[in-house]
Amino acid sequence: MAMAAGLGLRGVRASGAAVSVAVRTRGDGLWSRLTTAPTVTRRFAAHFAFQPDPAPSAYGQTQKMNLFQSITSALDNALAKDPTAVIFGEDVAFGGVFRCTVGLRDKYGKDRVFNTPLCEQGIVGFGIGVAVAGSTAIAEIQFADYIFPAFDQIVNEAAKYRYRSGDLFNCGSLTIRAPWGCVGHGALYHSQSPEAFFAHCPGIKVVIPRSPLQAKGLLLSCIEDKNPCIFFEPKILYRAAVEQVPVEPYNIPLSQAEVLQTGSDVTLVAWGTQVHVIKEVAALAQEKLGVSCEVIDLRTILPWDTETVCKLVLMEFS
Amino acid sequence: ASRVMVASRNYADFASEATFEIKKCDLHRLEEGPGTTTVMTREEGLHYYKKMQTIRRMELKSDQLYKQKIIRGFCHLYDGQEACCVGLEVAIKPTDHVITAYRVHGFTYIRGVPIREILAELTGRKGGCAKGKGGSMHMYTKNFYGGNGIVGAQVPLGAGIALACKYFNKNEVCLTLYGDGAANQGQIFETFNMAALWKLPCVFICENNRYGMGTSVERAAASTDYYKRGDFIPGLRVDGMDVLCVREATKFATEYCRSGKGPIVMELQTYRYHGHSMSDPGISYRTREEIQEVRSKSDPITLLKDRMVNSNLASIEELKEIDVAVRKEIEEAAQFATTDPEPPVEDLGNHIFFNEPPFEVRGPNQWIRYKSVS
Numbered sequence: 181m182a183m184a185a186g187l188g189l190r191g192v193r194a195s196g197a198a199v200s201v202a203v204r205t206r207g208d209g210l211w212s213r214l215t216t217a218p219t220v221t222r223r224f225a226a227h228f229a230f231q232p233d234p235a236p237s238a239y240g241q242t243q244k245m246n247l248f249q250s251i252t253s254a255l256d257n258a259l260a261k262d263p264t265a266v267i268f269g270e271d272v273a274f275g276g277v278f279r280c281t282v283g284l285r286d287k288y289g290k291d292r293v294f295n296t297p298l299c300e301q302g303i304v305g306f307g308i309g310v311a312v313a314g315s316t317a318i319a320e321i322q323f324a325d326y327i328f329p330a331f332d333q334i335v336n337e338a339a340k341y342r343y344r345s346g347d348l349f350n351c352g353s354l355t356i357r358a359p360w361g362c363v364g365h366g367a368l369y370h371s372q373s374p375e376a377f378f379a380h381c382p383g384i385k386v387v388i389p390r391s392p393l394q395a396k397g398l399l400l401s402c403i404e405d406k407n408p409c410i411f412f413e414p415k416i417l418y419r420a421a422v423e424q425v426p427v428e429p430y431n432i433p434l435s436q437a438e439v440l441q442t443g444s445d446v447t448l449v450a451w452g453t454q455v456h457v458i459k460e461v462a463a464l465a466q467e468k469l470g471v472s473c474e475v476i477d478l479r480t481i482l483p484w485d486t487e488t489v490c491k492l493v494l495m496e497f498s
Numbered sequence: 499a500s501r502v503m504v505a506s507r508n509y510a511d512f513a514s515e516a517t518f519e520i521k522k523c524d525l526h527r528l529e530e531g532p533g534t535t536t537v538m539t540r541e542e543g544l545h546y547y548k549k550m551q552t553i554r555r556m557e558l559k560s561d562q563l564y565k566q567k568i569i570r571g572f573c574h575l576y577d578g579q580e581a582c583c584v585g586l587e588v589a590i591k592p593t594d595h596v597i598t599a600y601r602v603h604g605f606t607y608i609r610g611v612p613i614r615e616i617l618a619e620l621t622g623r624k625g626g627c628a629k630g631k632g633g634s635m636h637m638y639t640k641n642f643y644g645g646n647g648i649v650g651a652q653v654p655l656g657a658g659i660a661l662a663c664k665y666f667n668k669n670e671v672c673l674t675l676y677g678d679g680a681a682n683q684g685q686i687f688e689t690f691n692m693a694a695l696w697k698l699p700c701v702f703i704c705e706n707n708r709y710g711m712g713t714s715v716e717r718a719a720a721s722t723d724y725y726k727r728g729d730f731i732p733g734l735r736v737d738g739m740d741v742l743c744v745r746e747a748t749k750f751a752t753e754y755c756r757s758g759k760g761p762i763v764m765e766l767q768t769y770r771y772h773g774h775s776m777s778d779p780g781i782s783y784r785t786r787e788e789i790q791e792v793r794s795k796s797d798p799i800t801l802l803k804d805r806m807v808n809s810n811l812a813s814i815e816e817l818k819e820i821d822v823a824v825r826k827e828i829e830e831a832a833q834f835a836t837t838d839p840e841p842p843v844e845d846l847g848n849h850i851f852f853n854e855p856p857f858e859v860r861g862p863n864q865w866i867r868y869k870s871v872s
Contacts, residue, residue, distance in 0.1 A: 298683060367572065
């Protein structure tokens with residue numbers, strides 16, 4: 181984006197995810213640099229560098245995994261621990277179009293990992309039924325762009341089940357996974373970030389990880405959470421993000437934002453792929469402008485961690 | 499067949515027309531179907547051959563350009579299915595309407611868009627038929643409504659177009675195409691109900707190429723008789739590799755709709771040689787032998803060529819000349835597609851709404867604005 185281009189970094193270009201920046205502008209050329217649209221139409225490579233987190237020591241032995249491998253590991257753990265867990269979606273049996281379910285059908289059988297026909301509304305509706313009956317349902321929507329036929333099922337059926345039955349029934353053991361976000365060549369229907377459509381629907385939880393380590397912990401939390409969850413996986417990170425991830429299951433709590441870097445001038449809040457862009461921007465801002473930035477990864481979009489974000493923003497005004 | 503010199507050809511040597519036998523169509527809730535013989539004239543044969551060969555070469559050129567990374571993004575190729583779009587087009591009028599899914603290059607061409615505009619759209623240049631903003635899946639022209647990325651979403655649209663046809667009373671029909679994968683989408687059945695209830699002049703056409711991306715029809719559908727899926731809507735199953743069979747079936751189907759009897763379903767049994775898209779090698783869910791078998795036994799262009807040569811409607815040399823001319827045309831179009839400039843960045847914000855005066859659209863950050871003009 182122009183801000184980064186104006187600051188001299190060539191390879192940065194904004195992705196689709198949302199960013200909220202609270203900036204006190206300065207009088208010099210920063211304003212003109214910010215407001216000049218880039219005129220170059222060169223094709224860039226990835227517009228950010230994935231920044232891995234250090235390997236955690238608290239969860240036992242770790243293994244080098246990329247994002248799709250960490251998802252497979254999480255699903256493997258979930259199916260091993262919970263005998264009622266089933267995975268279904270389009271093309272999941274052979275491993276999935278992004279290889280997230282490779283090997284699971286061989287390991288757990290065709291009754292637990294199976295394909296559905298091409299019917300998103302049917303997949304989610306069916307998943308709600310499976311969850312209400314007591315099994316753990318992990319549904320895959322092949323791309324987040326295709327989740328819209330299922331919008332009614334998610335918002336009107338899944339989200340409101342517990343409420344309208346007076347807690348008699350619930351579909352809390354439903355988790356919907358979908359590849360999310362821009363990837364460079366996806367265009368209209370393989371690049372969308374629809375979390376905002378779901379962010380105003382009480383009854384469901386929306387989670388977006390930034391890395392393999394986060395993804396496994398958050399996905400396991402979503403599966404175990406007693407509310408229907410939507411888990412969006414940044415597809416551009418499936419292969420690009422590599423980290424040391426624990427082999428054993430572990431949980432990262434939902435509705436808790438993570439402060440990646442503390443600062444005193446500006447709070448930058450991001451989620452998914454954009455966290456890595458924002459980290460680069462924070463480093464640049466410190467180096468070129470002397471601005472001390474705080475970087476927060478929101479992780480759970482709904483219900484989001486209002487306390488952490490508001491507390492940190494208020495700290496800057498005091 | 500008599501031997502003729504290319505330089506001095508005597509057209510009186512050829513027959514002017516010939517009768518061919520075509521496969522009988524399976525029928526659902528119909529007393530009679532299209533006939534089992536049909537007549538094709540020499541002109542018609544040459545026309546179909548040229549059109550199918552053009553589409554074939556255009557798709558192979560797109561394959562080449564994609565591998566050279568001149569075309570990027572998604573590219574769903576139509577080679578193997580040429581008989582479907584050519585057979586459909588020659589049986590309907592230019593004032594009839596067509597809407598299909600994302601495998602559209604063939605339809606876009608046959609509905610009248612020049613090759614150079616199709617290839618330029620694929621390469622994302624401003625000379626493209628959607629000004630470079632649509633790409634492979636989003637191509638449109640008069641009476642051709644695309645070009646739709648979301649599977650099955652175009653079918654209710656097709657019924658709506660059919661309603662407009664009925665409303666304006668101009669004796670037009672709408673051909674609404676979808677694939678074997680899309681046949682399992684809920685909106686298809688909602689549309690069947692509406693079309694039958696209101697007797698819309700809509701021909702539902704399922705292009706069954708046996709694989710929905712990587713899933714064979716047996717693994718996806720409880721009933722693979724897609725022509726019967728309309729249940730209360732009559733249907734017919736057609737050999738989609740034979741352009742004459744498709745032509746006759748379409749004439750029958752459109753006649754049925756135009757007479758006010760309501761919608762009809764047509765299943766075209768066809769095959770695609772390429773994978774689902776350019777990122778699919780196409781051999782992990784089917785064998786190379788199967789593809790080879792279809793290519794050698796049922797290739798639509800070869801079928802037509804054999805028929806024409808064996809019935810003395812044309813000579814091999816004449817058809818070869820057409821091949822050469824087609825290749826040249828495609829080369830020129832590819833040349834245009836690779837040299838035309840890309841649309842300017844200012845175009846990014848245009849045509850979002852229909853508006854006057856122009857308004858501003860947020861760019862990559864909240865301080866960059868693009869003007870949105872329509």
